[in-house]
Amino acid sequence: MTSPATSDLDDAALSPSTTGAEWWRSAVIYQIYPRSFADSNGDGLGDLPGITAHLDDLDALGVDAVWLSPFYRSPQKDAGYDVADYCDVDPLFGTLADFDDLLAAAHARGIRLIVDLVPNHSSDQHAWFQAALAAAPGSPERGRYMFRDGRGENGELPPNNWESVFGGPAWTRVTDPDGAPGQWYLHLFDTSQPDFDWSNPEVQGEFRRILRFWLDRGVDGFRVDVAHGLVKEDGLPDYVPPADAGSMGGGETSVPYWGQPEVHEIYRDWNTVLAEYDGDRALCAEAWLPTIEKTALWVRHDEMHQAFNFEYLETEWDAARLRAVISESLRAYPAVGAPSTWVLSNHDVVRHASRLALTAENPQGHGIGPDSPGKPVPELGLRRARAATALMLALPGSAYLYQGEELGLPEAIDIPDAARQDPTWFRTRGERYGRDGCRVPLPWDADAPAFGFSPTGRSWLPQPADWGSFARSAEAADPTSTLALYRTLLAQRRARGLGTGSLEWIDAGDDVIAFRNGNVTVVANLGAVAVAVPSGRVLAASAPLGDGMLPPDTTVWVASD
Incomplete structure (x- = not known):
């Protein structure tokens, strides 16, 4: 039985691509x-x-x-x-x-x-960026990166207000060879990581x-x-x-x-x-x-x-x-x-x-x-x-x-x-x-x-x-x-072709995820109360099972063969 939330989905809609057998x-x-x-x-x-x-x-x-x-x-x-x-x-x-x-x-x-x-x-140590620092504004060397003039009367403000992913401003101002403050370059990450200009x-x-x-x-x-x-x-x-x-x-x-x-x-x-x-x-x-x-x-x-x-x-x-x-x-x-x-x-x-x-x-x-x-x-x-x-x-x-x-x-x-x-x-x-x-x-x-x-x-x-x-x-x-669990899961996944299989949902309650992939039934209990383990041969379980029950925070794979 499919769950109500996914009853409009047929097996084909939940299958991986079958256009090729690429690894x-x-x-x-x-x-x-x-x-x-x-x-x-x-x-x-x-x-x-x-x-x-x-x-x-x-x-x-x-x-x-x-x-x-x-x-x-x-x-x-x-x-x-x-x-x-x-x-x-x-x-x-x-x-x-x-x-x-x-x-x-x-x-x-x-x-x-x-x-x-x-x-x-x-890196700012890349030969291209070192060449850009030594070159003039508007040069081909600077055109490989995101150099821009600053805002403000003397270019003292960054070109915009962007922040780095790592915190702080996303712009750093360079010093020209003559010692004068120069242009700014963009770095969405660290100052030492200047962004390329991909329009180049x-x-x-x-x-x-x-x-x-x-x-x-x-x-x-x-x-x-x-x-x-x-x-x-x-x-x-x-x-x-x-x-x-x-x-x-x-x-x-x-x-x-x-x-x-x-x-x-x-x-x-x-x-x-x-x-x-x-x-x-x-x-x-x-x-x-x-x-x-x-x-x-x-x-x-x-x-x-x-x-x-x-x-x-x-x-x-x-x-x-x-x-x-x-x-x-x-x-x-x-x-x-x-x-x-x-x-x-x-x-x-x-x-x-x-x-x-x-x-x-x-x-x-x-x-x-x-x-x-x-x-x-x-x-x-x-x-x-x-x-x-x-x-x-x-x-x-x-x-x-x-x-x-x-x-x-x-x-x-x-x-x-x-x-x-x-x-x-x-x-x-x-x-x-x-x-x-x-x-x-x-x-x-x-x-x-x-x-x-x-x-x-x-x-x-x-x-x-x-x-x-x-x-x-x-x-x-x-x-x-x-480690033993991972080895078992990977061996069974490969042997049973789960990566190239398809998923069919099973209605098993609000706090449980259950589905079939080929001849394997998978049940994950995310709730606080144990639920019944499906009938069949247990291939793998993420934690010990007790008396035919699946404890909370546990997943089991059961084969029908």
Whole structure:
């Protein structure tokens, strides 16, 4: 029986695209934040050889692909998202040869590799920006970036009132070679991250070259940072976001620097570049947009292939709201020939093992720390995280996992002020904690220095003292661990083709989400009272079942075969 809220939806409306069998339509992709994954040389920063050394762990987990966050040459003002050279590896992470070794080792295990691309802005140390600083206003060098004259009698005021995502003004004034105050340049993020001018054909051509550089090396695609940025509204009008707006947009319907129509032409161009290569190379958009319907426009057949479903990520632990988001997603994305791309955590948001059990509103983009109100309840957070993941991995489409979530890692909250490194912390003078809490290096071995992250015990961010219980060594042999749960879910998802399946809702009550995907019945109990487990063979459960009942905050998969 279908629920009343979705009775007008037939199976076809809730099916993923069947226009092709491309790998990215149903893949489970594991995000690696390189500086926090594994350190091979003892300097306290993760690196490419460290990733290569742990590919067998990812193979055993059962993922289809890996997404690498930036590893390019960078001053590391924003953990590598300030790129100085898009076609080289920062020595902190290794060499191009190390990258090639990693790519070959991943492919040898049947694991695809996509890399991060940061097209909205570069580092201020990029050769182009250094040339722009040395050049005159109106020069071709300055035309690659968003340089503008200031307002006021002597140009002493910024060109408009835009604020940086990281806090503070989005404009910085330069000093000319003769020492006089000069023009201003736009940086939607840190001062060290000047925005490119994407109306410039030279910028467009340079990024085609960058795409081909990595495609020629064999990468399987790109995750595109701030994909909804790049183009700014003509005239750069003043704009003040509403008080409840997310730091990267998403809740606002019209923002002069997010989601401009001309951005779509850029990705149509990139789509043609990827089409030159064999192997279904993919583009995945980090696009924070007001609605699922608008996000779906980014994955039309000639643009991107995936777009993170951030509305799903941001939905509270509430059955009615989740049902609505899932239904809307499985209408909107297939309508343009694309899968929904589910996600619960990444390097920019509070880990879902903490976020789902906050006792106050989640301050998206601000992070949480020692003085935040409504701290998470750890046991409840882990229970809900396991249930949420079991729900997500049963849905048709693709899914992204963030490193460490397979261990049940919570947000690291008690990071000392002196150890914090996120530019958000500094630009807001400590008003916002930023994203350090989800970026703390992984625990591998409960009994080793830095929990096995680094042979010397060094760690670029401090690890909580109690993380030994989350270490892979502690979880690997425990059949009840979160790691064991993830392995089971991924194996069953692949064996039963859930990623390419279709969803049929089952009416199971207000606080319960229930559906069928193929011969698997999935029930998630988000209420306070246990409900009956459907008849059949239990394939996986996010928590122990008791006497045929599904406890609160628990998800179960049951097979009818």
